[in-house]
Amino acid sequence: MRRDPRFPDVCFPWRRSAVVLALLLAACGNGHPQAAAGPVPAPPPASPAVQKIYDGSCRTCHGNPASGAPQAGDVQAWAARVAQGREVVLGHVINGYKKMPPMGLCTQCSEDDFAALTAYMAGGPLK
Numbered sequence: 001m002r003r004d005p006r007f008p009d010v011c012f013p014w015r016r017s018a019v020v021l022a023l024l025l026a027a028c029g030n031g032h033p034q035a036a037a038g039p040v041p042a043p044p045p046a047s048p049a050v051q052k053i054y055d056g057s058c059r060t061c062h063g064n065p066a067s068g069a070p071q072a073g074d075v076q077a078w079a080a081r082v083a084q085g086r087e088v089v090l091g092h093v094i095n096g097y098k099k100m101p102p103m104g105l106c107t108q109c110s111e112d113d114f115a116a117l118t119a120y121m122a123g124g125p126l127k
């Protein structure tokens with residue numbers, strides 16, 4: 001599994017809160033504390049296949065707070081969305097939803113791909 005060398009495993013014992021994560025990264029980082037309100041750090045990599053699609057299609061928005069999309073790894077931002085249930089959430093991904101483009105710009109992705117991508121970004125499986 002490919003690992004982001006900037007974020008060694010030791011920096012990810014918890015994924016519960018973006019704030020904890022930001023503080024933790026500051027502690028593990030180069031000595032320059034990050035503001036808790038800054039960009040959400042990328043979650044630990046998913047499987048290489050999922051990671052590849054994420055990087056190619058979803059990251060533009062789900063790794064960019066200015067897009068208004070819930071950020072990958074921001075478990076709190078995803079909680080209410082995941083609570084809608086798998087069918088609703090995947091329906092939004094496939095058909096589009098507000099500023100979320102249909103299929104997240106990954107036209108060759110399957111429903112299972114979208115479920116895996118969403119679980120990756122949300123920090124837990126769809127229900």
Ligand code: HEC
Nearest residue numbers: 057058061068069081089092098099100103104106117118
């Ligand atoms: C062009 C920007 C953009 C891209 C590319 C994009 N998204 Fe999104 N996505 C959004 C925005 C913005 C929202 C929030 C929509 C809202 O609720 O207002 C969103 C919301 C979502 C949601 C939550 C839907 C819900 O029911 O609340 C899921 C799941 C999602 N995106 C999955 C993906 C996946 C998977 C990909 C890549 C295959 C992807 N997105 C690519 C912008 C994008």
